[in-house]
Amino acid sequence: MMTLDTVGIRRQARVIMIDGGHRVRSHLNTLGIHIGDWLTVVQRAPFRGPVLVEINGTRVALGRGIANKVQVDMDGVLEPLSGSEERWGTEH
Amino acid sequence: MRFVLAGQPNAGKSSIFNSVAGYRSATANFPGSSVTYTVTKALIAGREVEVVDLPGTYSMISSDSVAGEAERYLLDEPYDLIINIVDASRLGRSLELTLQLVELGRPVIIALNMMDEARRRGIMIDHQALAQELGVPVVPTVARLGHGLKQLFREALRHASIGRNPQPPAFDREVEDALAEVAAVIEGLECVPGIPTRFTAGKLLEGDPHVSKRVYGERPELARRVDQVAAQLEEAHGWAADQVVSGSRHAVAHAVEDRVVTHEQPQLGWRERADRLLLNQWTGGPLLVLILGAFFSAVFGIGRRIEAPLVDAFNRLQVAVAAQFPADSLTGTVADGLVTGLAGGVAIVLPYLLPFLVGLAVLEDTGYLPRLAYILDSFMHRIGLHGKSVLPLILGYGCSVPAIMSTRILESEKDRKITAALASFIPCSARTVVIFGLVAAFMGPIWALGIYLLNIVVIVVLGTVMAKRLKGASPGLVLEIPDLSLPDLKTLAAKTWLTLKEFITIAWPLLIASSIVLGVLEWAHAAEPINALLSPLTVWLLGLPAAVGMTLVFGVLRKELTLVMLVQALGTTEISSVLTSQQLLTFTLFVVFYVPCIATIAVLARQVGWRDTTLIAAFTVVVAIVISVAGRMGFALLT
Numbered sequence: 001m002m003t004l005d006t007v008g009i010r011r012q013a014r015v016i017m018i019d020g021g022h023r024v025r026s027h028l029n030t031l032g033i034h035i036g037d038w039l040t041v042v043q044r045a046p047f048r049g050p051v052l053v054e055i056n057g058t059r060v061a062l063g064r065g066i067a068n069k070v071q072v073d074m075d076g077v078l079e080p081l082s083g084s085e086e087r088w089g090t091e092h
Numbered sequence: 093m094r095f096v097l098a099g100q101p102n103a104g105k106s107s108i109f110n111s112v113a114g115y116r117s118a119t120a121n122f123p124g125s126s127v128t129y130t131v132t133k134a135l136i137a138g139r140e141v142e143v144v145d146l147p148g149t150y151s152m153i154s155s156d157s158v159a160g161e162a163e164r165y166l167l168d169e170p171y172d173l174i175i176n177i178v179d180a181s182r183l184g185r186s187l188e189l190t191l192q193l194v195e196l197g198r199p200v201i202i203a204l205n206m207m208d209e210a211r212r213r214g215i216m217i218d219h220q221a222l223a224q225e226l227g228v229p230v231v232p233t234v235a236r237l238g239h240g241l242k243q244l245f246r247e248a249l250r251h252a253s254i255g256r257n258p259q260p261p262a263f264d265r266e267v268e269d270a271l272a273e274v275a276a277v278i279e280g281l282e283c284v285p286g287i288p289t290r291f292t293a294g295k296l297l298e299g300d301p302h303v304s305k306r307v308y309g310e311r312p313e314l315a316r317r318v319d320q321v322a323a324q325l326e327e328a329h330g331w332a333a334d335q336v337v338s339g340s341r342h343a344v345a346h347a348v349e350d351r352v353v354t355h356e357q358p359q360l361g362w363r364e365r366a367d368r369l370l371l372n373q374w375t376g377g378p379l380l381v382l383i384l385g386a387f388f389s390a391v392f393g394i395g396r397r398i399e400a401p402l403v404d405a406f407n408r409l410q411v412a413v414a415a416q417f418p419a420d421s422l423t424g425t426v427a428d429g430l431v432t433g434l435a436g437g438v439a440i441v442l443p444y445l446l447p448f449l450v451g452l453a454v455l456e457d458t459g460y461l462p463r464l465a466y467i468l469d470s471f472m473h474r475i476g477l478h479g480k481s482v483l484p485l486i487l488g489y490g491c492s493v494p495a496i497m498s499t500r501i502l503e504s505e506k507d508r509k510i511t512a513a514l515a516s517f518i519p520c521s522a523r524t525v526v527i528f529g530l531v532a533a534f535m536g537p538i539w540a541l542g543i544y545l546l547n548i549v550v551i552v553v554l555g556t557v558m559a560k561r562l563k564g565a566s567p568g569l570v571l572e573i574p575d576l577s578l579p580d581l582k583t584l585a586a587k588t589w590l591t592l593k594e595f596i597t598i599a600w601p602l603l604i605a606s607s608i609v610l611g612v613l614e615w616a617h618a619a620e621p622i623n624a625l626l627s628p629l630t631v632w633l634l635g636l637p638a639a640v641g642m643t644l645v646f647g648v649l650r651k652e653l654t655l656v657m658l659v660q661a662l663g664t665t666e667i668s669s670v671l672t673s674q675q676l677l678t679f680t681l682f683v684v685f686y687v688p689c690i691a692t693i694a695v696l697a698r699q700v701g702w703r704d705t706t707l708i709a710a711f712t713v714v715v716a717i718v719i720s721v722a723g724r725m726g727f728a729l730l731t
Contacts, residue, residue, distance in 0.1 A: 018335075022299055022332070023503070023567060024567060025332070025334065025335060026151075026298070026299075026334060027567065027570050028570065029151070029153075029334075029338040029339075030150035030151035030153060030188075031150055031185070031570060031572060032182075032184065032185035032188065034335075034338065034342045035331065035335065035339060036339075042371070043371045043372065043373065043376075044373060045371075045373055045376070045467060045469060045470060046374075046377075047470040047471075048470050049466070049467070049469050050466055050469045050470075050479060050569050052466060056182070056184050056185055056346070057181065057184070057185075057213070058182050058185060058572060059572070060571065060572050060573065061462070061466040061469070061569055061570075061571045061573055062569065063469055063473075063478055063479065063569035064568075066567070066568045066569065
């Protein structure tokens with residue numbers, strides 16, 4: 001188990017738990033982020049900026065504070081982002 | 093008959109509304125761009141129908157004890173039919189709102205919008221199957237191009253007159269049991285009239301602050317019984333009850349999506365490639381600087397090229413008028429004031445205002461603004477805010493009024509207050525006109541850029557101080573980043589015209605009238621007492637001619653007035669022949685920072701209250717004096 005803010009770019013993860021109050025949870029829920037959903041980290045802004053995730057066909061920017069409250073599980077998945085030319089890993 | 097347009101942000105509500113209203117509601121490519129609802133009358137198949145455009149909402153859950161405008165309207169106002177605009181490219185998530193709207197027990201029809209976008213993403217939707225799943229009519233549309241809209245409104249009219257209410261789809265058994273139990277507890281309550289108990293029960297289980305307040309405010313003893321049901325649900329699932337209910341709705345929505353959608357190969361093109369650069373951790377920041385830099389230099393470049401010939405033409409006109417009417421007579425003064433007012437509007441304000449508005453509309457419509465919020469989030473954290481506050485602040489460069497109104501997209505009271513106050517400090521297009529018309533035109537664009545940077549420094553300092561002083565938690569950034577899109581010429585024109593019309597119909601007559609009034613005041617030697625009264629400020633502190641006193645008074649009405657009034661007060665458009673560079677700089681700095689215009693003060697008061705507004709207004713004068721005096725001395729030291 002880890003938090004979303006530590007997940008690397010182009011890695012997939014599954015939401016296990018959303019810490020924090022009712023407001024944080026309902027806010028994420030309304031944007032379509034729920035427990036059990038798979039998401040892909042698309043970008044991470046520098047200087048502890050937000051994390052950009054793709055979830056259910058939508059891109060959502062989550063501040064580091066919020067991303068820190070989202071517990072995720074990686075299940076050892078190392079799939080590259082679909083449609084991406086760059087491969088994750090050491091193929092070359 | 094009244095139809096309500098409801099849907100999630102960016103689903104295209106305003107586009108559909110505009111198609112019946114004729115460009116009266118502006119669209120933008122970022123969530124929450126409409127903050128209040130707009131009503132229009134439309135003629136559909138020979139019948140007059142009222143169409144209401146609600147602000148976008150992701151869910152019927154309020155984040156505060158005060159309901160969002162959309163939720164309040166849907167719960168309390170009378171209407172005959174909900175047109176739910178669904179973004180076909182994000183079907184699953186959009187259906188989560190649909191499932192809640194269906195529970196309201198009113199006739200609903202779905203506009204399955206952005207079908208072209210969905211197709212591009214390889215999402216093929218069987219709209220008839222969707223209609224069957226939900227038990228409501230579904231009309232596929234592409235609102236941006238006007239496809240399917242005629243059919244949509246015809247279907248809406250037909251469906252509203254039949255008035256068949258939809259059956260909400262069932263959730264999993266435990267949730268259904270819990271809903272039934274809570275419904276039994278609140279049966280017969282009249283605090284939410286006209287709303288089905290099942291809907292209210294769901295909201296109570298989800299802990300919706302607004303509905304909870306309404307129900308428990310009247311019957312506090314019910315809270316314990318609802319909590320018991322919630323606790324049972326929590327025990328059965330291991331999650332909080334609100335998560336169980338919304339998770340269950342999520343599951344139903346995505347199950348429906350799976351049944352009606354077939355996936356094909358998506359065609360991702362320039363949008364994806366552009367986003368990889370714009371949002372990249374290394375290139376995003378430099379590109380932001382480049383884009384904003386290009387924006388401001390384009391505005392300046394275009395404005396300067398239009399301004400010069402227009403100013404020349406009006407100077408010739410002024411000379412001709414002066415030859416016709418003697419300058420020291422009343423008619424001469426009035427004629428001169430009239431020409432100066434006309435010239436101020438056409439030759440000085442419009443050349444910069446027009447390209448600026450077009451540029452801002454392009455930034456809005458392409459969807460670059462949410463990306464700006466993403467990139468600047470960590471910077472905004474340093475001044476105690478988060479990325480979403482960037483949106484109102486950027487809008488502030490257009491006009492402070494919509495900027496302050498749009499602070500409603502922020503979740504916390506503290507963020508709203510700070511952002512509204514800071515937005516009033518941002519140089520709006522009127523102040524930009526003064527900066528460009530005086531400093532950039534006579535001292536060079538570098539000096540103008542310096543004023544913008546100085547302004548940002550002041551805002552950073554103010555934001556940091558206010559964030560430390562005000563209490564309350566900021567929830568942090570949660571913002572949808574919509575797809576990039578090519579700006580549509582029609583929307584651009586409509587949006588630019590909307591603001592421009594305001595300038596032409598309200599500001600310009602005011603400019604001309606004020607110009608004449610100032611001319612007459614000067615002719616009657618009545619401006620002198622006011623100028624004398626202000627001279628400790630204007631002459632002693634700022635080192636300006638006493639005649640500028642009146643212009644500052646007029647500037648409170650509209651900031652552009654200061655520039656036009658300056659021309660009038662000094663009696664020439666060749667301002668540099670009367671004022672030194674140091675004086676130009678001092679004057680502009682003062683105008684940029686002192687008291688926001690009357691319209692801004694009114695909106696600010698509505699948003700943060702009169703006490704804070706007075707405080708902010710008084711504070712701006714102090715800031716303006718400090719900065720312009722510092723600018724005056726700094727200029728003397730530098731040159």
